[in-house]
Amino acid sequence: MQRARHVVIHLILGLAVPLLLIWSSIPCQARVYIDITAPYLRKIPTAVPFFKEVGAGNKHKEFAETFANLLAETIDFTGFFKILDRGSFLEDPQQSALMQHTINFKNWTDVGAELLIKGGFEYQEDILKVELRLFDTFGGRLIIGKRYTGHLKDHRRMIRRFSNDLIRRLTGHEGIFNTQIAFVSTAAGHKEIFVADFDGYNPKQFTDTGAITLFPAWSSDGRWLAYTDYGRGKPDLYMKNIKERRGTVTSFKGSNITPSWVPGEFSLAASLSHEGNPSLYLLTGKGKIVKRLTHHWGIDVSPAWSPDGKALAFVSNRSGSPQIYIKDMEDGEVRRLTFQGNYNTAPEWSPRGDYIVYTGLVRDNGTNIYIVSTDGGEPIQLTRDADNNESPTWSPDGSLIAFCSTREGVSRIYVMNANGANQRRLLTLQGEQTDPSWSPRLSGY
Amino acid sequence: MTKKFWVGLALVLIIPGLMFATSCAKKKIESEPGVVTIEEEPVTEGVTADDERARRRALEQQRIREERLREQAKARRERAELEEFQNEHIYFEFDKSRLLPESKEILRNKAKWLNAHPDVSVIIEGHCDERGTSEYNMALGDRRAQSAKSYLVDLGIGSRRLMTISYGEERPLDPSHNERAWAKNRRDQFVIE
Numbered sequence: 093m094q095r096a097r098h099v100v101i102h103l104i105l106g107l108a109v110p111l112l113l114i115w116s117s118i119p120c121q122a123r124v125y126i127d128i129t130a131p132y133l134r135k136i137p138t139a140v141p142f143f144k145e146v147g148a149g150n151k152h153k154e155f156a157e158t159f160a161n162l163l164a165e166t167i168d169f170t171g172f173f174k175i176l177d178r179g180s181f182l183e184d185p186q187q188s189a190l191m192q193h194t195i196n197f198k199n200w201t202d203v204g205a206e207l208l209i210k211g212g213f214e215y216q217e218d219i220l221k222v223e224l225r226l227f228d229t230f231g232g233r234l235i236i237g238k239r240y241t242g243h244l245k246d247h248r249r250m251i252r253r254f255s256n257d258l259i260r261r262l263t264g265h266e267g268i269f270n271t272q273i274a275f276v277s278t279a280a281g282h283k284e285i286f287v288a289d290f291d292g293y294n295p296k297q298f299t300d301t302g303a304i305t306l307f308p309a310w311s312s313d314g315r316w317l318a319y320t321d322y323g324r325g326k327p328d329l330y331m332k333n334i335k336e337r338r339g340t341v342t343s344f345k346g347s348n349i350t351p352s353w354v355p356g357e358f359s360l361a362a363s364l365s366h367e368g369n370p371s372l373y374l375l376t377g378k379g380k381i382v383k384r385l386t387h388h389w390g391i392d393v394s395p396a397w398s399p400d401g402k403a404l405a406f407v408s409n410r411s412g413s414p415q416i417y418i419k420d421m422e423d424g425e426v427r428r429l430t431f432q433g434n435y436n437t438a439p440e441w442s443p444r445g446d447y448i449v450y451t452g453l454v455r456d457n458g459t460n461i462y463i464v465s466t467d468g469g470e471p472i473q474l475t476r477d478a479d480n481n482e483s484p485t486w487s488p489d490g491s492l493i494a495f496c497s498t499r500e501g502v503s504r505i506y507v508m509n510a511n512g513a514n515q516r517r518l519l520t521l522q523g524e525q526t527d528p529s530w531s532p533r534l535s536g537y
Numbered sequence: 538m539t540k541k542f543w544v545g546l547a548l549v550l551i552i553p554g555l556m557f558a559t560s561c562a563k564k565k566i567e568s569e570p571g572v573v574t575i576e577e578e579p580v581t582e583g584v585t586a587d588d589e590r591a592r593r594r595a596l597e598q599q600r601i602r603e604e605r606l607r608e609q610a611k612a613r614r615e616r617a618e619l620e621e622f623q624n625e626h627i628y629f630e631f632d633k634s635r636l637l638p639e640s641k642e643i644l645r646n647k648a649k650w651l652n653a654h655p656d657v658s659v660i661i662e663g664h665c666d667e668r669g670t671s672e673y674n675m676a677l678g679d680r681r682a683q684s685a686k687s688y689l690v691d692l693g694i695g696s697r698r699l700m701t702i703s704y705g706e707e708r709p710l711d712p713s714h715n716e717r718a719w720a721k722n723r724r725d726q727f728v729i730e
Contacts, residue, residue, distance in 0.1 A: 283707070304707050306671060320675075326702045327675065347679045347703050350672045363676060365703075368683065370676040393676040407673055413632060414673050435632065437673040451670050459668070482670055527671065 125207075125262040126172045128491045129444070132511060135174040137204045139229075140164040141185040142178070143211035146223075152215050156185070159211060159222070159247060166255045166269060167209075169291050170491060171509040172262070176205055185210075190225060192234045200229040207235075209258075220244050224254045226261070236261055248293075259489075268487045272531040273494055274298065274308035274317060275505055278523030285319055290487070290530075292505070292519030298334075306527060309360070311353040314534045316377065318351035318360055329362055331377055342379035346370075352395045361385060361395035361404060372406055385419065386426075396439045396448070398466075405429065405439040405448055416450055418466065430464060432471055438483055441466070442510075443490040449474075451482045461495050463510070474512035485530045486510070494518065494528040619729070622650050626724040627685060632669070634680035636688060640725075644685060647727065648692035658730040661685050663703045664710075666719035671705055678703030685725045700730070 125136065140163055143156045164175045182199040189195055190212050200208045208227040213220065220243060226236045236257055240250035252269040259267035271290045276283050280297060283304045288295035299305045303322035310317060316339070318331045324341075329348035332339035342348050346365030353360045358377035363370045372385040372392045386392040390410040397404055404419045413434040419426045430436040435453035442449065447463045452471070454460070459480040464471040475481040478499035485494050494507045500517070503524040508515040519525070625647075627640035636644070651657065663682030665674035682701035690696045711718035 304704075306675070306707075346701060347675060349675050365676070365679045365683075370679050391673070391676040391680060394670075394672045409632075414669070435669060437670040453669055459670075 124264050128172075128263050128265055128489060133172060133509070133513075135172060136206050137176055138167070138173040138207040138209065139176045139181065139200055139203065139205035140167075140178075140209045140211075141181055141183065141188075143213050143222075144185050144188070144190060145214070146190075146212045147214040147216070152213075155213060155215060155247075159213060159251065162248065163209060163211065163224070163251045163255070166251055166291065167258060169507075170259065170268070171514045172259075172491075173207070176203060190223065192225075192227065192232070195227065195232075197227070197229045197232045200227075205229050215244065218243050220247060220250075222247065222250050224251075226258055263489075265489050266533060268489050268492070268533070270534050271488055272534060273485075273505070273518070274310065274529045274531065275496075275525050276306055276308065276527040277521055277525045279521045279525075281523070285317070286521070286525075288519055295519055295521060307350050308527065308529045309351045309353060310529060310531045311358070311360075311377075312355045312532055314532045316353070316358075318353065318362075320347075320349045320351070329375075329379065331360070331379060340377075340379045342375065350394045352397055355397055355399055355401045357401070361397065361406075363393040363395070372404070394438055396441050398441050399443055399445045403441075403466075405441055407437045407439065416448065416464075429466070429468055430471065431468075436462075440485055442486050443488055447510075449484040449486065449493055451484065461493065461512075472512075474508065475515070478515075481506075483527045485528050487530050488532050494530055496526045496528060618650055622647055623727055623729060626726050628720065629681055629723040629725075631666070631719070631723065632677065634663075634677060634684050636684050640685075641688065644688050645692065648689055648694055651689070651694050651698065658698045658700070660700045660702055660728040660730055662708075662726040662728060663701065664708060664722055664724050664726065665706045666722040667706045667709060667714065668719065669706075671707070675703050675705035678705045681723075681725055685727075 126133065140160055142160045145152055145156055167173050168175050180203045182203065190210050206229055208229050210225045210227070212223045219241065222240045224238050225234060227233065228235055238254050238257060240253070242250060255269045256267035259265070268290050272287050273290060274285055274287045277286045279286070282302065283306060284297055284301065285299045285305050285308045286295050287298045298317065299319070299321065301321050301323040305319055305321045308317055308319045315334060316331055317334055318329065320327045321330050324343060327347045327349055329342040329351055330339060344364050344366035347363065347370060349363050351360050351362045359382065360375055360377065361372055362375055364373050369389060370391050370393050371387065372395050374382040374385055376382060385404065386406070386408070388408065388410050390408055391414070392406055392408045394407040395404050396406065402421050404421060406417055406419065407414050408417050411428065414437050415428055416430045416436050416439045417426050417428050429448065430450070433452050433454045436450055438451040439448045440450070446466060448466055449461060449463045452460055452462045459482055460476060461474045461481050461484045462471040463474060474493070475497070478497060481495055481497045483496050486492070487494070491510055492507055493510055494505060496503050497506050503526050504520065505518040505525045505528045506515055507518050625643055627643050628637065651659070661682040663678035663680065665678050679701065682703060686696070686699045686701050689699055709718065709722040710724070711721045
């Protein structure tokens with residue numbers, strides 16, 4: 093089914109170009125340029141020339157370049173595009189037009205561009221006006237046109253908003269440019285939780301406990317972070333409202349670890365050991381136990397909810413080694429998901445609910461990221477020959493996976509497409525960075 | 538008259554005899570120096586009374602000193618035992634929380650010590666090596682601490698005296714990335730509260 097759809101996209105993009113002329117009269121929503129569910133994406137060649145300064149001439153040449161670069165980097169982050177080298181372009185952006193009917197699209201199809209993003213801006217008395225237009229070069233057609241007005245400091249938000257519109261329009265899904273990634277960093281000398289934008293921009297320290305802080309987990313509305321912290325001398329569970337910086341602590345005897353919020357609810361699952369062995373419990377957002385979820389002599393840890401909240405993946409060593417299990421919350425049945433290798437941990441459920449990504453440790457093959465269908469079957473290895481790779485987390489559109497790796501020495505955060513392609517470092521900070529957790533889409537962007 | 542004669546005779550006989558005796562005694566004194574010490578004895582006797590007090594004082598001081606040494610030795614031994622209690626870790630196999638035979642031996646010693654120190658409470662820390670994920674290792678460290686606690690409770694140590702805490706892979710003893718370091722880091726540590 094997916095393959096069939098994939099072939100269709102190929103036809104649309106590669107062979108059936110003339111069809112676009114006919115299609116262009118069909119309402120915008122009908123056309124999906126990028127199928128983010130396809131296992132292998134063909135990157136769309138896209139031209140992002142320097143922006144054109146309109147109005148009072150050519151006074152801010154640096155913005156023409158930095159804005160265009162930022163836009164190119166932002167959409168390139170998705171892995172859906174091949175950003176074309178500007179050296180091959182046939183037009184001087186400052187001399188060329190922004191309007192559809194005045195653009196010579198052949199100049200762009202000749203350099204291989206299938207999509208063209210043109211930008212214009214005006215900057216006077218700290219008022220920044222930016223106009224951004226996305227064109228289908230073969231169709232010779234405007235796909236999106238937007239105008240933004242604000243201050244200079246808003247330029248990143250403008251570009252991200254346009255990028256979100258662009259992704260929504262090209263894929264039929266919401267973008268991820270209004271998301272953040274929480275992670276654990278020793279930049280402050282010990283483990284604290286930091287939060288950065290999706291692309292690693294603007295990392296900020298979130299906790300300041302002076303102790304060990306681990307396992308950040310976002311609530312599905314993006315308003316709460318739960319985490320484990322040794323601030324009181326032992327691993328306790330904290331639920332913190334991000335904006336108001338208030339919250340509660342759950343401090344049962346033993347370990348209070350690995351929180352996972354129930355989608356759409358102010359409650360969460362976590363592993364507690366106050367009754368002996370680490371077992372999964374359901375807690376309210378204020379830290380009161382609702383009920384115990386697993387009953388077994390072994391370790392039960394790392395719960396991960398399915399997107400509909402009807403199933404819970406978790407790690408248990410009930411078979412003798414850590415493996416991933418799925419508990420059906422409706423009939424209570426537990427089934428084992430992973431059978432290959434004898435050390436599979438840290439599951440995360442894909443936003444579409446079809447895959448589970450996890451960390452597998454195989455002797456002499458290192459620690460790597462794998463995905464496996466929630467129905468079971470052959471796992472697919474996404475990282476290899478790159479030292480240890482751990483703690484995967486999905487972007488909310490399911491197209492990307494962030495993880496931590498020691499491939500460059502100390503542990504840092506990396507991002508890859510969900511099929512393992514385009515692995516690259518997210519950010520560089522002092523110390524080591526581990527345990528990334530991707531936020532849902534956040535409001536206020 | 539005859540009475541005077543007898544007295545005179547007696548004197549004639551006895552006095553030289555006495556004189557002889559005294560001269561004899563004198564000779565003895567000169568010939569046996571040992572007697573001189575006997576003559577000096579009273580003097581010596583005066584010194585002995587003081588010396589006895591000093592001797593007793595010395596003995597007392599000796600006793601105190603020995604007592605103090607014994608106490609110091611005991612304190613040293615106790616300190617050593619305490620240090621041994623705190624510094625002797627038990628170790629685990631990879632991904633396991635079961636106690637090895639040598640670990641049980643160490644725990645039996647710790648139980649003895651805990652029995653001798655009934656007012657002491659202990660924090661048992663469970664640790665892991667860096668391999669595997671920090672999440673699972675946190676739970677594994679919990680199990681490792683719990684294994685030692687259960688064994689000590691079975692040996693009669695009150696469970697209220699034994700708190701457990703897992704540090705997962707967060708506090709390695711050896712930060713290197715090799716088998717030797719990993720073996721060192723998979724451990725329980727015992728900390729006096």
